[in-house]
Amino acid sequence: MRIGVVVNPIAGMGGRVGLKGTDGKVDEARARGARERAPGRAVEALSALRAAATDDLTVFTAAGDLGEAECAEAGLDAAVVYRPNDDADSPGDTTAADTRAAVRAFLDEGVDLVFFVGGDGTAVDVAETINDAGSDVPMLGVPAGVKIYSSVFGVTPKDAGRIAATFDRVADREVNDIDEDAYRGGEVHTELKAVVRVPVADAVQSSKQVGGGTVESLAGGFASEADPDVTYVLGPGSTVGAIKRQLGFEPSPLGVDVWRDGEVLVRDGTEAEILAALGDRNEVVVSPIGGQGFIFGRGNHQISPDVIRQSTVTVVASREKLDGVGVLRVDTDDEAVDESLRGWQKVRVGRYEHRLLKVV
Structure with a gap:
């Protein structure tokens, strides 16, 4: 060779x-x-x-x-x-x-x-x-x-x-x-x-799909349950973007925004800006990339291992997107963080509905 x-x-x-x-x-x-x-x-x-x-x-x-x-x-x-x-x-x-x-x-x-x-x-x-x-x-x-x-x-x-x-x-x-x-x-x-x-190998990733299904009910359900004491780190993409609009603000284009109790703390933030905005209770909200399943490590590097370690993680997705994914994937540059994320993950797909998907 x-x-x-x-x-x-x-x-x-x-x-x-x-x-x-x-x-x-x-x-x-x-x-x-x-x-x-x-x-x-x-x-x-x-x-x-x-x-x-x-x-x-x-x-x-x-x-x-x-x-x-x-x-x-x-x-x-x-x-x-x-x-x-x-x-x-x-x-x-x-x-x-x-x-x-x-x-x-x-x-x-x-x-x-x-x-x-x-x-x-x-x-x-x-x-x-x-x-x-x-x-x-x-x-x-x-x-x-x-x-x-x-x-x-x-x-x-x-x-x-x-x-x-x-x-x-x-x-x-x-x-x-x-x-x-x-x-x-x-x-x-x-x-x-x-x-x-x-x-040819199972571990060669698929090409990325653009677009998803209807997410209005999902976004409305999430917004109605938002806790004023939690700092939300809201990832990029159209699905999380719908949540941002339900929370009352226009999302930054393909960026990471930080929101708490009706106030946008950071728009299109860098890792350092996100870390500075974190509070006592933090929740990262992300959606998998269609066709690939990545929730961290593709297009959202601002949500770094240091951010993840201080937060809970919520995954949201349309049913159509999950149908084309199969599993969720992580690639954060930190093996300990990746390992902590692996296992079964609840994914919100509607106002009340969830699915279980494995993170590998």
Whole structure:
């Protein structure tokens, strides 16, 4: 097995600081106190790959934080086949062009898989480079971006690493991306960017579905039971957005809002702003992503492990959305928090009705 590993070190930086993406926003993310997320997830995935791989494994990568450092930390002996430039000493000095150049170098080495760490934008860079080269080499992603609409990622970093080491067949999957500026303005416009070959496994996530069912009765029931002594951390999406309107305010576009006793404490909050607004009793309200089932770790990184640890969690969803989900998923970057969330979760689907769904 010959695997090419490339890491987008800035992927996901905009999540916890409320930017809903990092494209063109790296400096602003850093100014808000954002920290690199992708390198740690890369090490987690590469460690799983190393544990699951046979002795017959050859790894190619790019210099520095584009993969070399993460491979070394995971205990993988990797050959560096691409170096950006002598001045690229920090993650901010690398670009999408470096990702594409690294993938071309991997193809020249005859790899069996391109293993990348990033989000949908990185997936587009990898997929288009493979397709432009006329190659049918498969690709597999470690999810590290803010929003993950493409069906080319492992469900978690560990899943991705195990799949990369053990897959034996591939199938065509879609690479999708959205306009981040429109997304920040509350509009979701997905665009099919490429169709590529991806390893087949249960732990490769589905593409994200947009839209849901009628949620008016659900939202009305929730609002009628709101406790004035509870601080509500209300996640993004149309379902929770309906609850916000029932509580008497217009939701921020695809953002996280904090509300207590008739007052909006935070609009479109960052992790730090949400933490500062928490009270003695806190409740996080989220809805799963249609088609994927994620309640944490996709599109709502502002609701961080520190926020979750200080809160109870309520999950709401339309019946139609749950019919297409099967299980709920979590991926918070904190294994202890993930484990605390796993098990059976009651999901509110109507004014009074609930369903039980398992969190995995």
